[in-house]
Amino acid sequence: MTKWIDISQPLTNSIAHWPGDTSFQYETALTKEETGSVNIGRITTSAHIGTHVDAPFHFLNDGKRILDMDIDRYIGPCKVIDVSEFPAIDEAALKSKQLTQAERLLIRTSLPNNPERFPDEVPPVTPDGAAYMKKLGVKLVGVDTPSIDPVTSKDLAGHHALHENDIYILENVMLDHVEEGDYELVALPLPLKEADGSPVRAVIKPLEGDSK
Template identity: 50%
Template sequence: MDWYDISAPLVNGMPVWPGDTPYQFGLQWTKDECGSVNVGRLTLSTHTGTHIDAPYHFDEAGNKTQQLDLSVYMGPARVIYLPDCARIGKAELSAHDLRGVERLLIRTDAWQEKETFPHVIPHVSPDAALYLKEWGVRLLGVDVPSVDPIDSKELEAHHALNQQGIHILEGIVLSHVPEGDYELIALPLPIVDGDASPVRAVLRVK
């Protein structure tokens, strides 16, 4: 296999953040009706499925989606496996060699029932942000919907990571991906004034 697709499929009825916009795709025009083409229509939140968070999502003064540095979202990446963990902090990360890692993707396998939105997830501890910065990490990806606890209002991990210049990729699908080094492509859409963007995230085997 040359590529791993690590994007969540977008399908009607998929789970979304409680209270957020449901995902919906349908045909606005059909070839049968208009005689020439099928044309679809999407309704979705910017945090649907696999997505990146722009700092503006949690900081009024933060960069918006179209202002993000695209180089962060493509390049060498490392996948590490942290099963059975309630939190992802310095202690958990220190068991792994992060030398030279700019993009770190964490597989936890914690979100098994993809048909329902999880109530509890492994979350990133704020102390992880400085530790990752010291190793030169520029992007952190997780296989759960958020780097913070689902019920968090303070979003401490979001803020801590942003303060260290670390970008956030959430909702990646890594259950089929072995630990190791890859090339990541997970480019956000140029949504003007956007707070986030769905992405098609893929890993190329090095």
């Protein structure tokens, strides 16, 4: 039986967070000894911690919130590709993979998977890359970086270009241990009605008949 592969960053108190944002903290707020029956945990976190999805409200005041998003986008066939030889996820990088169609695309870049270190730079998604994804039929893109824009970006050209091409955003997936190929993806956000993003537990498994 084919097993699911976890491509999520474990949420620990040492996980890296966006500079200036709220860090992730878990504590056992009440112990079994204190309650007489159970341990009760408490978390404090940003919505954009670890492996997470962005809603358009993250970068547009009138954008959709998490609970407005189409849940079907986060479940279904996906393709994993490696563009680590390229400095950006642009049209040239995508064309090098000779793709014909992909509804969900998970992209491995040159950035090593290190959940405890926030990177200084990331390979961004460019506007022409987003437009080319649209031609391929991409409805969701996942990257192994904390953002699909440069860390210092204020105009967030990648976020806006993906939104304009109706492509959902999944960030911080862990792909260093994953081979290129066709998979089934599940990466469901929490039902946070007003939120601009949500952590997810992202998992994949090879599609039946794929050569792995």
